Structure formats: structure tokens, C-alpha cells
Amino acid sequence: xxxxxxxxxxxxxxxxxxxxxxxxxxxxxxxxxxxxxxxxxxxxxxxxxxxxxxxxxxxxxxxxxxxxxxxxxxxxxxxxxxxxxxxxxxxxxxxxxxxxxxxxxxxxxxxxxxxxxxxxxxxxxxxxxxxxxxxxxxxxxxxxxxxxxxxxxxxxxxxxxxxxxxxxxxxxxxxxxxxxxxxxxxxxxxxxxxxxxxxxxxxxxxxxxxxxxxxxxxxxxxxxxxxxxxxxxxxxxxxxxxxxxxxxxxxxxxxxxxxxxxxxxxxxxxxxxxxxxxxxxxxxxxxxxxxxxxxxxxxxxxxxxxxxxxxxxxxxxxxxxxxxxxxxxxxxxxxxxxxxxxxxxxxxxxxxxxxxxxxxxxxxxxxxxxxxxxxxxxxxxxxxxxxxxxxxxxxxxxxxxxxxxxxxxxxxxxxxxxxxxxxxxxxxxxxxxxxxxxxxxxxxxxxxxxxxxxxxxxxxxxxxxxxxxxxxxxxxxxxxxxxxxxxxxxxxxxxxxxxxxxxxxxxxxxxxxxxxxxxxxxxxxxxxxxxxxxxxxxxxxxxxxxxxxxxxxxxxxx
Ligand SMILES: [Zn+2]
Ligand SMILES: [Zn+2]
Numbered sequence: 001x002x003x004x005x006x007x008x009x010x011x012x013x014x015x016x017x018x019x020x021x022x023x024x025x026x027x028x029x030x031x032x033x034x035x036x037x038x039x040x041x042x043x044x045x046x047x048x049x050x051x052x053x054x055x056x057x058x059x060x061x062x063x064x065x066x067x068x069x070x071x072x073x074x075x076x077x078x079x080x081x082x083x084x085x086x087x088x089x090x091x092x093x094x095x096x097x098x099x100x101x102x103x104x105x106x107x108x109x110x111x112x113x114x115x116x117x118x119x120x121x122x123x124x125x126x127x128x129x130x131x132x133x134x135x136x137x138x139x140x141x142x143x144x145x146x147x148x149x150x151x152x153x154x155x156x157x158x159x160x161x162x163x164x165x166x167x168x169x170x171x172x173x174x175x176x177x178x179x180x181x182x183x184x185x186x187x188x189x190x191x192x193x194x195x196x197x198x199x200x201x202x203x204x205x206x207x208x209x210x211x212x213x214x215x216x217x218x219x220x221x222x223x224x225x226x227x228x229x230x231x232x233x234x235x236x237x238x239x240x241x242x243x244x245x246x247x248x249x250x251x252x253x254x255x256x257x258x259x260x261x262x263x264x265x266x267x268x269x270x271x272x273x274x275x276x277x278x279x280x281x282x283x284x285x286x287x288x289x290x291x292x293x294x295x296x297x298x299x300x301x302x303x304x305x306x307x308x309x310x311x312x313x314x315x316x317x318x319x320x321x322x323x324x325x326x327x328x329x330x331x332x333x334x335x336x337x338x339x340x341x342x343x344x345x346x347x348x349x350x351x352x353x354x355x356x357x358x359x360x361x362x363x364x365x366x367x368x369x370x371x372x373x374x375x376x377x378x379x380x381x382x383x384x385x386x387x388x389x390x391x392x393x394x395x396x397x398x399x400x401x402x403x404x405x406x407x408x409x410x411x412x413x414x415x416x417x418x419x420x421x422x423x424x425x426x427x428x429x430x431x432x433x434x435x436x437x438x439x440x441x442x443x444x445x446x447x448x449x450x451x452x453x454x455x456x457x458x459x460x461x462x463x464x465x466x467x468x469x470x471x472x473x474x475x476x477x478x479x480x481x482x483x484x485x486x487x488x489x490x491x492x493x494x495x496x497x498x499x500x501x502x503x504x505x506x507x508x509x510x511x512x513x514x515x516x517x518x519x520x521x522x523x524x525x526x527x528x529x530x531x532x533x534x535x536x537x538x539x540x541x542x543x544x545x546x547x548x549x550x551x552x553x554x555x556x557x558x
Contacts, residue, residue, distance in 0.1 A: 002414050002415060002416050002417070003024065003025050003136070003138070003146050003417065004022070004023065004024055004146055004148065004176060004177055004414075004415040004417060005022070005023040005412060005413065005414055005415060006020060006021070006022055006023075006177070006179070006380055006405075006407070006412070006413040006415060007020065007021040007022075007023070007410075007411075007412050007413070008020045008021075008382065008407055008408075008409050008410070008411070009021065009035060009040045009041055009047075009409060009410070010034065010035045010036075010040060010409050011382045011383065011407065011408060011409050012034075012059055012181075012382055012383035012384065013384070013385065013386050013389075013408070013409075014385075015036070015059065016035065016036055016037070016409070017033075017034030017035040017036050017058075017059045017060070017062065017063065018032050018034050018035075018059060018060055018382060018383055019031070019032050019033045019034060019035050019040075019041070019063065020032065020150075020179065020382070021047060021048060022134065022148055022150075022177075022179075024116065024134060024136035024146055024148065025115070025116075025136050025138055025146070027049050027113055027116050027136060028047070028048040028049050029048055029049065029050055029051075029052060029116075029118075029134060030047050030048035030050070030051040030052070031051075031052055031054070031132065031150050031179070032052075032053055032054055032060040032061070032152070033051060033053070033060075033061065033062075033063040033064045033067050034057070034058060034059040034060040034061055034062050034063060035062075035063045036062070038063050038066055038067070040409070040410075041063070041067070043070065046071040046073070046074045047067075048074070049112075049113065050074070050075045050076075050077065050112055050113075051064070051067065051074060051075065051076040051077065052076075052077050052078070052118060052132050052134075052150075053076065053077070053078040053082060053086070053101060054078075054082075054123070054129060054130055054131075054132060054150065054151075054152025054153065055078075055082055055123070055125065055126050055128055055129035055130065055152055055153060056078075056081075056082045056085035056086050056088065056089065056126065056128060056229060057126060057153065057227070057229065057230065058089050058227070058228075059383075060152065060153070061082075061086055061089055062089050062090075064076060064086065064089075064100070064101070065086075065089070065090055065097065065100070068100040075102060075112070076100060076101040076102065077101060077102050077103075077104050077110075077118070078101045078102075078103065078104065078128070078130070079103065079104060079106065079120055079128045079129075079130050080103040080104075080105075080128070080271065081127050081128025081268050081271050082101070082128035082129070082130070083099055083101040083102070083103045084099070084128075084264065084267070084268055085127070085128060085229060085261075085264055085268075086100075086101060087099075088228050088229060088257060088260055088261060088264060089228075092256075092257050092259075092260035093260075094260070094264060104118065104120055105120070106120055106121065106122065106130075107119065107120070107121060107169075109133075109135070114139075115136055115137045115138060115139065116134070116135070116136050117134070117135045118132055118133065118134050118135075119132075119133045119135075120132060120133075121133065121165070121166075121169050121170065122162075122163065122165060122166065123151060123152050123153065123154040123155070123165050124154055124155035124156060124157070124158075124159070124162055124163065124164040124165040124362075125152070125153045125154055125155040125162065125165075125230075125360055125361065126153070126162060126229060126230045126360075127161060127162055127265065127268065127271065127272065128268075128271070129152055129153060129154070129162070130152060131149065131150065131151050131152060131154060131165065131170070132149070132150045132152065133147065133148075133149050133173075133175070134147065134148045134149075134150070135147050144419070146176050146417065147173070147174075147175040147176050147177070148175060148176065148177040148178075148179065149170070149173065149175040149177070149178050149179070149374065149376070150179040151165075151178070151179065151180045151181055151370070152181070153181055153183070153360070153361055153383065154181065154361070154362060154370070155359070155360060155361055155362050156362045156366045156369070156370070157192045157359075157362070157366075158192075158273075159192065159234055159360075160234050160237035160238060160241075160276075161233055161234060161237055161265070161272060161273070161276055162273070163273050165362075165370075167369070167370065167373050170370075170373065170374055171373045171374075172373070172374075172375065173374050173375075174374065174375045174376065175374060175376045175377075176376065176377050176378065176415070176417050177376060177377065177378045177379075177380065177415050178371065178374055178376035178378065178379050178380070179380045179382060180367065180370065180371065180379060180380070180381060180382070181361060181381075181382060181383035181384065182367060182381045182382070182383060182384040182388055182389045182392045183338065183361040183383055183384045183388070184338075184359070184361055184362070184363045184364060184367075184384070184388065185364055185384060185385070185387070185388025185389065185391045185392060186364035186388070186391040186392055186395065187363055187364050187388075188363050188364055188365055189357065189359050189363040191434075192359065195357050195358050195359060196238055196242070196358065197242075198356065198357075199235070199238070199334075199356045199357075199358055200238060200239070200242040200244050200245065201244065202332075202334065202354070202356060203222050203239070203312060203332075203334070204244040204245070206220040206221075206222050206310075206332040207219065207220070207221075207222065207250060207310045207311075207312070219310045219330070220310065220330045220331055220332040220352065221306075221307040221309075221310050221311050221312070221313065221324075221329060221330070221331050221332070222311075222312045222313070222331070222332050222333075222334060223313050223315060223321060223324055223331050223332070223333045223334070224312065224313065224314045224315070224333075224334050225315055225316065225317045225319070225321060225333070225335060226258055226314055226315070226316070226317060226336070227316075227317055227339070228257040228258060228260070228261045228316065229261045229264075230360060231336055231358060231360060232254075232258040232261060232262075232314050233258075233261060233262055233265055233286070234358065235314065235358070236252065236254070236262070236286055236295060236314070237276075237285075238358075239252055239293060239312065240288075240291075240293065240295065241279075245293050246292075246293075247292050248292055248293050249292055249293075250292070250293045250294075250310070250311060250312065251293070251294050251296060251309070251311040251312070252293050252294065252295045252296070252311070252312045252313075252314070253296055253297070253298035253302075253306055253311060253312070253313045253314070254286070254295065254296065254297055254298060254313075254314045255297075255298040255300075255303075255313060255314060255315040255316065255319065256300075256315060256316040256319055257316050258314050258315070258316060259297045259298075262285075262286040262287070265285065265286070266285055266286065269285070293312075298313065298315075303323040303324055304323060304324070304326055305326075306324065307324055307325075307326060307329035307331060308326075308329060317339065321333070325350065325351060327350070328350075329350070330349070330350050330351070330352075331350065331351055331352070332352045332353075332354065333351065333352070333353045333354070334354055334355070334356050335353065335354070335355045335356075336355070336356065336357075336358065337355045337356060337357045364391075364392070365430075365432070367392065368392075368395065368397060368398065369429070371398065371402065372397075372401075372426035372427065372429075373426075375426060376402060377402065377403060377417060377418065378402065378403045378404075378405065378415050379398065379402045379403070379404050379405065380405045380406070380407065380413060381393060381404070381405065381406040382406075386406070386408075389406045390406065392404075392406075393405075393406050397427055401426070431446055431447055431449065431450050432447070433445050433446040433447065444476075458478060458480065459477070459478030460478055461478055461479070461480045461481060462478070462479050462480060462481055462484060462521035463521060464478070464479045464484070464521055464534070465477060465478050465479065466478075466479055479521070481521060481522070481525065484521050484522060484533065485522070485525065485527075485531075502532060502536050502538070503529060503530050503531055503532050503536075504522075504527040504528065504529055504530070504531035504532065504533075504536075505529035505530070506538055506539055507536050507537060507538070507539065508537050508538065508539040508540065509535070509537065510527060510531075513526055513527060513528070513529075514526050514527065515527050515531075515533075517535050517537075519535045520533045520534075520535035521533055521534075521535070522535075
């Protein structure tokens, strides 16, 4: 029998939630329990030896409380922050729900059963969200450990309140099985800062009358329906720190469970990134009636009147928005793109509905980047529209290298592990950068990671690059000092008329046939009189070139 098997009770293709059983040797581990329909789980016996919860979002956690009540002895584990946030799935009064999940530390393997350990790594996405690494080591001298990595929901970029998943922590792990979410399929999304600016600009535009030129009513209030945790708190931080809003005389009202989520975050502040703790030292993270824009809780009896002056309201996705829409108060309703479909209402004079993107999961290129960094044998795609998941399993760069699975709920996946699995090398990483044209200069901005490659030194050697077209592609190549000198000798053969104008011979930095200009790629090199570089400067008439000055012996050619 195979040592590893995967059985999903729910795979999150729509909003049914996720919950998977993984069998490792003799042990059964339940990963997440976000099922809407708990009847999908066996009810007579505990479904597993233990449960691990990746993060507190409902689609991963909402079934945990009834599971705990049915089987109080069944151990449930999560990170410290997740154990604290879980209660918000059932109540806004967190003290009403016991802390039934046990906290596990970050980055420290815990052995639950003989030979079975789990280790948690930050996944980005939501405070407390974890990537779960399971290791099972069978007894016996021939034993090799089996490893399964479950990403939960993950995000590589830093957001305002959570640091992104750190790829370098997991690089080269080579788990036997990777269970990975594919929420956004192969789509590629703009840089996070761009997404934030777009949302902030749209909200700002709706609030101010003069910029509304499309014949609509000016001065709209903005209603932001949101889930309890994550996006709402991110948006509050964005609005409080974005230049379009800092100091602006506007009220931001926070309704329902989102306010309870903010309170929970405040109690967990020591677990937040240093930048957030710093911000909170100078002003309250969320509630502030003195600093503009003002952030306040919305008393539920003020829903009908709050739109009388243009304002921003964060409310629950599940609340009755009609309470806000009064005859004389125009609203712009902004819905998160990936949650919008079931909610779209017809637009009217008083009501405009649009969607926006503020990504909480990583996009297609980041997903494949994670997979190539991990180099698993099997990849199981879950959590996402089945068409998006099919786009991922259809990628040649993936199915050429890994065993790919995208099971539906209720179907068992056997995971045979090749003892001598020879995996083709991952493809060369591609880096994404930005391009800016300013007047006559083109600037390329590339990520820091590119300089970590040993080849970077060669490319950056002289600080000069050569660019040329190769078909439709622009090829950039660094010029070495050696090549620059060769280019000089090419020039020599070209300058047959005997005139040497802009050359080392007449450059003010050339002394004793050597370049003394630290700004030149030829600095400290022996240069011929015909030499030339972009740092050439003519010798002023009153300054005599010192070509025939004897060169000091102690400085050697390097
Ligand atoms: Zn989530
Ligand atoms: Zn999720």
C-alpha cells in the first residue's frame, strides 16, 4: 500500500469550503475544516487522528467548532494568532467561544505521534496564516521520511498588515507532495502598490464632486462590503496611510463583524510586523476620531442616516445593504473582484456597483515560482474555480516536471513515491521589473534578487550595458573591462585618418598612459592614446596633457 494518500471532503471549487484528509503511513491528518455541509464528514468516528488548521478564514475553519463539539478529544492545532481569531467565525464576542484549538509555534517541528511531526511557516495572506509541513518517518532501518507541504491560502507579497510568505525558507525542500491553492489560476496581476493606488483613487474620486464628470451625481458615499477578517483591515490601513486620504476630512465607518475583527487584531498586536507595531505606537491602529480620516464604529441604528454626508462604510458581505440606500443618498458599492459574482445588483441613479482588485492570494507566476522552488514529486491543486485549476495543470512547465492532480471532492488520490525520482531541473527563473521612460532616458528597475546570482558581478562589472534587438526581444548584456579594451583596439583600426579627437590622448584624466578617472570603466587601466570611454572629458586648454609623464613603477597592471 502506498504510504501517502489524499482524500478531499471539500476542495473549494466554489464556496463549499476546504477540508482534506491526508494519510501518511498509519496516521490520518485532517487539514482544515471549512465545510459548509458538515454531513460530508463521517459522523460516527473522529475523521482523523488530529486536525491542523491553516488560517482563520471561514472557508478553512467554519466547521471546526462543530467538529470539536462532536469529538472533544480530537486535537485541533493552529498558530497562536489563528487560535485567537477562530472564534470570529461564530460570534463577535470572542470570549463566548472557548479556545478549543491548541497553539503551535512557528518554524519548530512538533512531534504529535511516533514518527509524525508538523512544522508551520508564515504563509502571508492573513495574520496567523500558516504553510504546514508534515513529516512521517516510518520505523525501521530502511525508513525514509515522507513529507507533505500544504500551503493553505498564501501570498508572496507583503501587504499592510502581514508579511508575505518567505520563499527562501522553503527553497529546495523537495516535499513528496505539495498541496497548493490555485485561487487566481494562471492570471498575472499588477504590482500590489498599483492595485492599492487604483482602489484609493476610485474611492477618492467618488467622494469628491468636481472629479465626477460622467453626468452622475457628485459626492457619492462608498460602501465596501467585506469579509470579517483580512481585506477590511487591510483597506482601513490603506485609507489611513494613503496620501489621497491622510488629513482628509472624511469619516470611515466600520460595521458589524469587521469591527470585531479590528478589535481582535488590536489584541494580537505583538504578533504583527514591526512596521505595524511602530505605526500603532503613534496612533491607534484602527479607532481614531481625532486624526483625519476619522475611523469609527457604526452603531447599527445609524445605517439609514450615515450616507447623508459623503463617507466610507465598511460592512459585512452578509449584512442587508438596503438599509444604507436612502432616496437622496447616492452610493458607490465597491466589491472585491473574486467575491463579487453572486452579489451584483442593477445600477440605478442612486446606486453604482463596481468591483476592484486587492489581491489576497498570489497570482499565476508566483504560484509556479513557489512550485519550482519547492520541487515536489506530486502537486495537488485545490481552492479555486476548476477552470482556473485546469489552466494551472495545463502549464507545460509544470506537467513536464511534476505529477499534477486536481481532484474533485470525494475522490481518493494515491500518491506513489518514486525512491529514485529524477526530476528535471526547474526552468530558469524569470524576473519581473518595471520600465520607465523619462525624456531621452529609459530606466529598468529589477528586483534585488537578481543581484544574488553569481553572474550579476560579471554583468555589472563596468556599469555599462550593451542593448540590442534580437527579433522582438531586447537583449541586455553587461560589458566587461576586457571587452571595453577590445572595443578600443577596434577603434584604433578604424581611426585611420590619424586624427584622435575624443580619445584618451586628449582626455584630462589620462596620465602616463593610464586612466585616472574613477568614474570611467577604464579606471586604473593602461590605455592607448586612441582609447575612448563614455566618461571622456576634454583637457581644458590651460591644462597640459601629461602623456609622456613616466608611470610610477609600483602600480601594476590589474
Ligand atoms: Zn483565506
Ligand atoms: Zn481560502
